[in-house]
Amino acid sequence: MTEATTKELLLEVDDLHVSFPTKRGEVQAVRGVSFSLYKGETLAIVGESGCGKSVTAQSLMRLVSTPPKSGSIRYKGEELTTKTEKQMQKLRGLEMGMIFQDPMTSLNPVITVGEQIREGLLRHQKMSKDEATKEAIEMLRLVGIADPDKRMKQYPHQFSGGMRQRLMIAMALVCKPDILIADEPTTALDVTIQAQIIELFQEIQRKTGVAIIIITHDLGVVAQIADRICVMYAGKIAETGTSYEVFKEHRHPYTEGILKSVPRMDGNRDVPLIPVPGTPPNLMNPPVGCPFYMRCDYAMKVCKEVAPPRTDCNESHYVHCWLQDERAPSIKQLHS
Template identity: 70%
Template sequence: MSGTLLEINDLAVSFSTQGGEVQAVRGVSFAVGPGETVAIVGESGCGKSVTAQSIMRLIPEPPGRIKHGSIHLHGKDLASLTEKQMRNVRGKQIGMIFQDPMTSLNPTLTVGDQLTEGILTHEKMSQREANKEAIELLHLVGIANPDERLKQYPHQFSGGMRQRLMIAMALMCKPELLIADEPTTALDVTIQAQIIDLFKEIQEKTGVAIIIITHDLGVVAQIADRINVMYAGEIVEYGTVKEIFYQPEHPYTRGLLTSVPRLDGDRSQPLIPIVGTPPDLFAPPVGCAFTSRCKYAMKVCQAHDPEVTELSEQHYTKCWLQDDRVEKPY
């Protein structure tokens, strides 16, 4: 895509364990443009967070390693950078919001110390100037009395406020890309809505691009421009929000959509779960990874991995049902 900010090609990440090699990410490719929001959705354990941590080069080596693939930010391959070079990227060019704010924040340091640490590392400024930047960001993320809040500790903030703190911390160095890993997990629906609105407001004011990682399709519908549906370490469908929600083509995507409640549908209809469990990534299937859970599975699905099919300019899927020789069951 033209004007690409981040481009990932054929990324594979594995972890060595006593039981063998876990192939957590298997050939993932996608791109993010300036100022857009791209979502990665899927069940727990599908490789979403590992993909995000790989972009930031936060995978512990060993046991983890990037087997192959590239992660280009403005054409620079992050996968080939040294740890020292990556420190100049983290925070300054790419910010990250981790899953659990309470475990990500240091309980022994004040909020002000934690907010200003990154900007003091990357920029030449005094503590006073850094505090001023921190106060402005706390205003931006909706925290009242920010000058007083800088002196407080994380335990003095509510769960929603801690999440706002994490967003402010990730934005301190004005990065071009923000990675939000399950940013609304463990928050009640009212606070979730506030956080989503906050992301929209921040994007309008700063133009930051966002990768949002979640299993919550309601969150995705409100904020994302494009969606990557991930299963067993692979992206099985990719498209715009409208294409994924109204024209889903992969059986797994359709299963995700029918397993969550809808406000615009018949509420008397029961939710339909996806039966079975994801495959063992110690020994991934030879063919399509979704075969054992797919009601449309054919012999070819078990024996051969499907090719990626282009459905439109921005809509792709990886499924044998797209083959011209197959009569679609839906």
């Protein structure tokens, strides 16, 4: 995060809870998530599948089937959880844009690319069709699509996977929103295209100052693009810090576990890959204490019985783990 971005707070999420009713019971998908986002920064939300990352992201724009059960989402000081659907429709696309996981299922196969990109401009910016067309062509050019005039008349199936992802980025950014939410934007893309998409995010952020929330389980992507990282587990934030703090000075055993399960890029083949043992808890009946208790090598009795409080390591780094309590035994294995 640059010096200019440390001042302007765009988004505050405080104690957010989101649940889904099912025939078997209530799924507590998001359980007390809190974080903030500043202008021009990139915040990554990482964790295993099913940990609540996507539900958290979609809840910010009120795209989930049920509204938040409790908690607060404030955008530029305005509370979003109390806004009507009509009010949210004015905000989506104009103030906050979103890129979904699978671009092919997010694009309409029977409408030209040009029409789909123009739609947001015609809806929010009150442009003429000719003005919207010129703006859409410039946006396609910005995201690196060659011959944009010709491409505007084509359909999504005529684009490769990487090009379709660029189209989604163009559609999300065409109205120049302050916040871009990218849900697994590099999934199913080969490593070369992944690198191009990451570079594109960085270039667009430099040019527009947009703040980015990236949802992913790919720590390689996170290491390249994130200013700050939230590590999620079982619907909760386990640890939050700058990219350096989470990678090099992490305090939560779950963060340690997911880092150990990723191949190293320093060429040290003597370091084995160690997967996190076990499976995440059932969120229809979540644990009373620490949700990582059953999978943690350092679990104590208190971890099973009482949810860990937040411990602030410094102004940017905090963790929910009983190991940070002054009464807990010293754990020297972390970071080794």
